[in-house]
Amino acid sequence: MVFIVIPAFNEEESIGRVMGGLFEHGYKNIIVVDDGSTDNTREVAGSMGAHVVSHEINRGQGASLQTGNECALSMGARLVVHFDADGQFNPADIKSAIKILEEKNLDVVLGSRFLDGRSNIPWTKRHILFPLGRLINRIITGVKLSDAHNGFRVLTRRALEKLHINHDRMAHNSEIIKLLKQQNLAHIEHPVEVMYHEYGQGFSGGIKILLELLRGKFLN
Amino acid sequence: MKDGLVMWLIFWVSASFVVAMPDFTYYLARLVGVGRGADLIVYISLVILFFVFFRLMVKQEKLNRDITKLTRKIALNEKKEETKV
Numbered sequence: 001m002v003f004i005v006i007p008a009f010n011e012e013e014s015i016g017r018v019m020g021g022l023f024e025h026g027y028k029n030i031i032v033v034d035d036g037s038t039d040n041t042r043e044v045a046g047s048m049g050a051h052v053v054s055h056e057i058n059r060g061q062g063a064s065l066q067t068g069n070e071c072a073l074s075m076g077a078r079l080v081v082h083f084d085a086d087g088q089f090n091p092a093d094i095k096s097a098i099k100i101l102e103e104k105n106l107d108v109v110l111g112s113r114f115l116d117g118r119s120n121i122p123w124t125k126r127h128i129l130f131p132l133g134r135l136i137n138r139i140i141t142g143v144k145l146s147d148a149h150n151g152f153r154v155l156t157r158r159a160l161e162k163l164h165i166n167h168d169r170m171a172h173n174s175e176i177i178k179l180l181k182q183q184n185l186a187h188i189e190h191p192v193e194v195m196y197h198e199y200g201q202g203f204s205g206g207i208k209i210l211l212e213l214l215r216g217k218f219l220n
Numbered sequence: 221m222k223d224g225l226v227m228w229l230i231f232w233v234s235a236s237f238v239v240a241m242p243d244f245t246y247y248l249a250r251l252v253g254v255g256r257g258a259d260l261i262v263y264i265s266l267v268i269l270f271f272v273f274f275r276l277m278v279k280q281e282k283l284n285r286d287i288t289k290l291t292r293k294i295a296l297n298e299k300k301e302e303t304k305v
Contacts, residue, residue, distance in 0.1 A: 067295055219278065
């Protein structure tokens with residue numbers, strides 16, 4: 001069974017549309033992790049037929065993904081797809097990602113917005129922020145990727161059992177990549193489309209991620 | 221309990237000693253190569269403050285992770301209860 005895990009914080013406006021798109025493409029098992037939303041995210045997702053898991057208080061995207069992963073595992077998921085709640089991903093990309101995962105017998109497929117020309121990435125992001133992010137991530141994780149922070153992933157059950165996301169907020173992207181390497185999980189990048197409705201994380205977001213990673217280093 | 225009493229005694233006795241005989245800090249300062257007693261106290265305070273601040277930051281991060289664990293457990297349990305009914 002394929003489970004789609006969607007972390008959502010105050011996404012009542014877009015969650016319905018995102019779920020509709022996924023249903024259209026035949027994905028029926030959707031887990032929405034409501035991360036302490038103060039709007040009707042929970043009700044909207046529940047009424048549309050998602051399995052809703054609700055954090056009592058807001059814990060961040062990394063924390064939500066880990067909750068979603070554990071929920072999917074307990075429901076017998078064979079494959080889990082990480083997907084965004086704000087409608088920036090294209091559900092059509094899931095099928096080809098799963099296909100390549102199965103053909104090549106991989107553990108994880110990571111989305112990348114740079115492998116084809118479909119994504120309309122803002123200029124400053126494409127030419128300044130992302131090259132910098134790539135370099136820093138390469139230094140931190142030791143893995144060379146074309147897209148350092150992409151929320152689109154397909155993971156096998158085996159991979160999920162080995163990955164535990166400890167970084168609650170936005171550093172989980174780097175953390176997952178680092179864990180992939182440590183646990184020797186076979187992975188590949190796969191082109192996905194990212195639609196920019198808003199700019200998203202800027203330079204200060206990157207600094208925050210670095211600080212989160214640094215603080216994490218002093219734990220455990 | 222007894223340990224606590226001893227430590228507080230040492231702390232207050234040395235504090236009163238320094239207040240009563242401020243010149244003593246001067247000898248202490250010369251001993252470790254700092255010019256004045258007051259400077260020595262400022263240096264030591266800075267070191268302690270930095271250390272405490274840093275420890276607090278790390279503790280806070282750990283606390284955050286603990287809260288996340290609890291939140292996750294509650295969320296997953298609630299989901300389980302829901303599917304049972």
